[in-house]
Amino acid sequence: MSQIKACLFDLDGVLVDTAKYHFLAWKRLADELHIKFTKEDNERLKGVSRMRSLDIILEIGQIHFDSETKLKLAAKKNNWYVDFIKELTPDEILPGSEEFLKSAKANNFKLALGSASKNSMLILNKLNLVDYFDAIIDGTKVSKAKPDPEVFLRGAEELKVNPKQCVVFEDAEAGVEAAINADMYCVGIGSPQILKKANMVISGLHEMNLNKLNLLK
Ligand code: B16
Ligand code: MG
Numbered sequence: 001m002s003q004i005k006a007c008l009f010d011l012d013g014v015l016v017d018t019a020k021y022h023f024l025a026w027k028r029l030a031d032e033l034h035i036k037f038t039k040e041d042n043e044r045l046k047g048v049s050r051m052r053s054l055d056i057i058l059e060i061g062q063i064h065f066d067s068e069t070k071l072k073l074a075a076k077k078n079n080w081y082v083d084f085i086k087e088l089t090p091d092e093i094l095p096g097s098e099e100f101l102k103s104a105k106a107n108n109f110k111l112a113l114g115s116a117s118k119n120s121m122l123i124l125n126k127l128n129l130v131d132y133f134d135a136i137i138d139g140t141k142v143s144k145a146k147p148d149p150e151v152f153l154r155g156a157e158e159l160k161v162n163p164k165q166c167v168v169f170e171d172a173e174a175g176v177e178a179a180i181n182a183d184m185y186c187v188g189i190g191s192p193q194i195l196k197k198a199n200m201v202i203s204g205l206h207e208m209n210l211n212k213l214n215l216l217k
Helices: 019-032 039-043 050-061 067-085 099-106 118-129 150-159 173-181 210-215
Strands: 006-009 112-114 136-137 166-170 185-189 200-202
Touching: 006 210, 019 039, 039 050, 050 067, 050 136, 067 099, 067 118, 099 112, 099 210, 112 150, 112 200, 118 136, 136 150, 150 166, 150 173, 166 173
Parallel strands: 006 112, 006 166, 112 136, 166 185, 185 200
Antiparallel strands: none
C-alpha cells in the first residue's frame, strides 16, 4: 500500500510566510526585556510552539521567570502578532500554494492542515483558504509539539487515510521529523542542507504539481 491519497500541509513557511510577523512581535518583547534577539535567532523558532519559542528567547537572554509571568509575556507577544495577522491578505499566500491546493482537491486528494499555530483559523480565514481543507489540526487541538507526530497522525485519522498514504509538506526541521515519526512521506520546503531527514526537498509549492505528486514513493 503506497499510493498517496492525502496531503498534509504545515502553515507557516509552506502556505504563508508568517515568520516575519512572529519575528517582529518577539523582537518587540525581547527589546522590552533587554534581550538581543536577531533574525538568525528567529530561525530557531520556526515550527516550535509559542511557549517553547519564549523559552528559547529567555535562554538567549539568560533570564528566568515563573510560569505565570511567562504566560503573560507569551500573551503579550501574541496580541502584537495577531495585530499583524489581522492585516493579512490572500496576496501573501506563498507562490504556487493555492494552485497546488486547488488541483490536488480537484483530483480527489484529501487535504489537511497540520500546524503548531493556535492562530491557524484566523490565518486561513484571512487568506481565504479554509474551504480547501477536509481537516484542520492546529495548536489548539494537539498536546504534543512537533517532532511528536501527533498533529499529522490526527490529520490522517480525521481524513480516514492510512499514514503511509499521506504526504506532508513541511518547512521546519522539527516538522520534518514529526512527519517521518508519523511514517509519512515528507516533502521538505526549504534547504536540503537543513531538512536532511525529508524524503525530498523543494524550494516552494510552486515546484510541486499533480504529476510529481502521483510519482511520489
Ligand atoms: P502561535 P507552523 C508555527 O507554525 C510557527 O512556525 C512557529 O514559529 C510558531 O511559534 C508556532 O506556529 C506557534 O504559533 O503562536 O500562532 O500559536 O509552522 O507549525 O504552521
Ligand atoms: Mg512551518
